[in-house]
Amino acid sequence: MNPFNIKPTLIKLLLVIILVVSGFIFGCETVPIVTKDRSQVEMPMPEVKSAIPAEEISTQKEEEVVVDNKSISKEQIQQYCFSELKKLPGTPASTEELNKICGKMNVYPECYSVNGDPIFHYEQLAKNAKKGKNILTISLIHGDEPASGTVARSWISRLDNLEPRNSWRVIPLANPDGFKKKTRMNVNGVDLNRNFPTEDWEESALKHWKVNKKADPRKFPGDKPASEIETQCLIKHIEDFKPDFIISIHTPYGVLDFDGPPMKFPTFKPLPWISLGNYPGSLGRYMWVNNRVPVLTIELKGNQGVHQLENFDKLQDISGTVAIQATKIINNVQEKTANTDRPAKNAN
Numbered sequence: 001m002n003p004f005n006i007k008p009t010l011i012k013l014l015l016v017i018i019l020v021v022s023g024f025i026f027g028c029e030t031v032p033i034v035t036k037d038r039s040q041v042e043m044p045m046p047e048v049k050s051a052i053p054a055e056e057i058s059t060q061k062e063e064e065v066v067v068d069n070k071s072i073s074k075e076q077i078q079q080y081c082f083s084e085l086k087k088l089p090g091t092p093a094s095t096e097e098l099n100k101i102c103g104k105m106n107v108y109p110e111c112y113s114v115n116g117d118p119i120f121h122y123e124q125l126a127k128n129a130k131k132g133k134n135i136l137t138i139s140l141i142h143g144d145e146p147a148s149g150t151v152a153r154s155w156i157s158r159l160d161n162l163e164p165r166n167s168w169r170v171i172p173l174a175n176p177d178g179f180k181k182k183t184r185m186n187v188n189g190v191d192l193n194r195n196f197p198t199e200d201w202e203e204s205a206l207k208h209w210k211v212n213k214k215a216d217p218r219k220f221p222g223d224k225p226a227s228e229i230e231t232q233c234l235i236k237h238i239e240d241f242k243p244d245f246i247i248s249i250h251t252p253y254g255v256l257d258f259d260g261p262p263m264k265f266p267t268f269k270p271l272p273w274i275s276l277g278n279y280p281g282s283l284g285r286y287m288w289v290n291n292r293v294p295v296l297t298i299e300l301k302g303n304q305g306v307h308q309l310e311n312f313d314k315l316q317d318i319s320g321t322v323a324i325q326a327t328k329i330i331n332n333v334q335e336k337t338a339n340t341d342r343p344a345k346n347a348n
């Protein structure tokens, strides 16, 4: 055989072998190497972590109970309420007690803060609904007054274990974002207790803030009356529950500040009855001056509420009595007014 005839065949064979082998060496290996590198860059989480549901991951990250306000369940409200009320100063109710009251909380669809946290409420109706008055109690409208929430928490526990004279609705955490941030204002920097749509808001609220309060950012009333979602939630409660009497719990001035008809007050040694007056956009002016619903503003002295809860339980009973008496006075005045001539009514 002529070797020259074989050589080209051999060369061809060799070339084919080299191509096939290099295909395996470079072609096949290069692809998996790239995939491996990409997978390391894009999927750094170990498999165990990615198996945790998204909800739990966000809870772990923020160390808060995260709720979806579009589909909040009773269990989520209970869990959120439990975590927030537990943060309040003072000795909390037992786990069982806290769970029990939180299991009875409700949330209106309108009642989510700017950051989406639920503004939950508790309700206990009077033993005799016809006789009892509707008392709306609000605490922590200013987020940096946690002792006010402690008193409200204690009142709810108490209401839950008795048949009250009056019907009570309690909103213990009216400004959840401010409470989390430890600020008086909501997350938009608005003082919710200057944001109520009082009749004089447009004319006076911003002027009063700039001139009398020297534009103190802690007292900013907002750009418009009831501009804030938290204020709108409280107005929804007022419209729906139709309170005869409102109690707003604050700190730290150490007084009982009453916006209502002139009357004799029962003695309460820890806090004197002193009228501080009300302001454009405040709850007191909105409800008493504009709507004839008395407002009792309890100004705890510092953290007094935390250490003397028995005293403040007594104050709950005193407030109930004041609510009944004040309503009686208002009704008497209205009756008398109705019996006199129309011009006299207008003069009022």
Ligand SMILES: [Zn+2]
Residues within 6 Å of the ligand: 142, 145, 250, 251
């Ligand atoms: Zn306050």
